[in-house]
Amino acid sequence: MGIRLGDNQYGKAEVRLVHVARDTAVHRVKDVSVTSQLRGDLDAVHTAGDNSHCLATDTQKNTVYALARENGGVGAVEDFALLLARHFVGAHDYIHGARQEIHEYSWERIATAEGPHDHSFVRSGTETRTTVVTKDGDREWVVSGIEGLTVLKSTGSEFHGFPRTPYTTLAETTDRILATDVKARWRYIGTDVDWDAAYASVRALMLESFATTHSLALQQTLYGMGTAVLEARPEIAEVRFSMPNKHHFLVDLSPFGLDNPGEVFVAADRPYGKIEAAVERDDAPAPGRAWESVPGFV
Numbered sequence: 001m002g003i004r005l006g007d008n009q010y011g012k013a014e015v016r017l018v019h020v021a022r023d024t025a026v027h028r029v030k031d032v033s034v035t036s037q038l039r040g041d042l043d044a045v046h047t048a049g050d051n052s053h054c055l056a057t058d059t060q061k062n063t064v065y066a067l068a069r070e071n072g073g074v075g076a077v078e079d080f081a082l083l084l085a086r087h088f089v090g091a092h093d094y095i096h097g098a099r100q101e102i103h104e105y106s107w108e109r110i111a112t113a114e115g116p117h118d119h120s121f122v123r124s125g126t127e128t129r130t131t132v133v134t135k136d137g138d139r140e141w142v143v144s145g146i147e148g149l150t151v152l153k154s155t156g157s158e159f160h161g162f163p164r165t166p167y168t169t170l171a172e173t174t175d176r177i178l179a180t181d182v183k184a185r186w187r188y189i190g191t192d193v194d195w196d197a198a199y200a201s202v203r204a205l206m207l208e209s210f211a212t213t214h215s216l217a218l219q220q221t222l223y224g225m226g227t228a229v230l231e232a233r234p235e236i237a238e239v240r241f242s243m244p245n246k247h248h249f250l251v252d253l254s255p256f257g258l259d260n261p262g263e264v265f266v267a268a269d270r271p272y273g274k275i276e277a278a279v280e281r282d283d284a285p286a287p288g289r290a291w292e293s294v295p296g297f298v
């Protein structure tokens with residue numbers, strides 16, 4: 001029986017970096033968490049503890065901070081992840097590939113009586129912008145996403161026509177609350193993309209579609225959101241979603257002699273529906289290693 005090393009990668013996870021652009025009095029803040037992982041000629045470190053090719057995870061962390069300074073900031077997270085991946089693979093002949101994942105937390109200027117403040121910010125919502133750049137030799141893939149985009153519509157959602165089995169108790173409804181936390185990732189074709197414009201557009205398309213689709217199932221809403229993105233953004237091959245169905249149940253107020261015509265709900269915590277699907281362009285290039293190491297369905 002032989003034993004050998006399988007696929008491997010290593011690096012520093014969740015390197016927290018805040019960059020302040022202070023070239024003018026109106027500062028700009030970029031707040032990210034970078035997970036850098038490298039692949040390459042790394043058999044010997046695993047099999048013999050030979051560290052001669054083991055670019056220390058500490059060095060990877062320092063490189064994140066140093067390149068942010070040398071680059072004059074982070075810019076679009078996709079550009080920064082590509083910069084890091086190209087640096088690591090280009091600078092060390094024993095490193096052949098890289099996976100750089102970045103999460104970006106958003107800040108907006110505090111609105112004061114005198115207008116948006118120059119250097120005071122408030123965290124805007126729970127939304128996180130994400131990217132995973134995978135580089136394998138000369139090949140590069142970019143998968144970007146959004147997490148924590150929490151949306152709710154108070155009507156315009158129905159759910160009926162589902163199978164009734166001996167275990168079915170759910171009542172059919174033609175009017176319910178539909179609420180979810182959108183987690184989505186989308187795979188770009190190529191790397192020559194205006195990343196910030198694409199992200200803003202995808203986010204807006206998803207929100208527009210969620211709001212304007214009269215929903216017969218969260219699955220249908222999800223598919224509509226993915227379709228809207230693919231129809232408008234030719235640079236995107238595929239969108240994957242994971243969306244909880246955050247149930248809101250009508251409270252029975254009859255013990256108090258009150259009716260409840262769709263006004264008072266209990267927002268259930270768990271369990272929740274978990275709806276996941278990919279929406280794909282059928283003529284898009286194959287994903288290659290793009291989805292590798294993207295955790296979970298998305």
Ligand SMILES: O=c1[nH]c(=O)c2[nH]c(=O)[nH]c2[nH]1
Nearest residue numbers: 159170216217218219245273
């Ligand atoms: O939009 C829905 N999809 C389902 O699959 C489902 N299942 C369920 O109990 N409620 C819902 N709602």
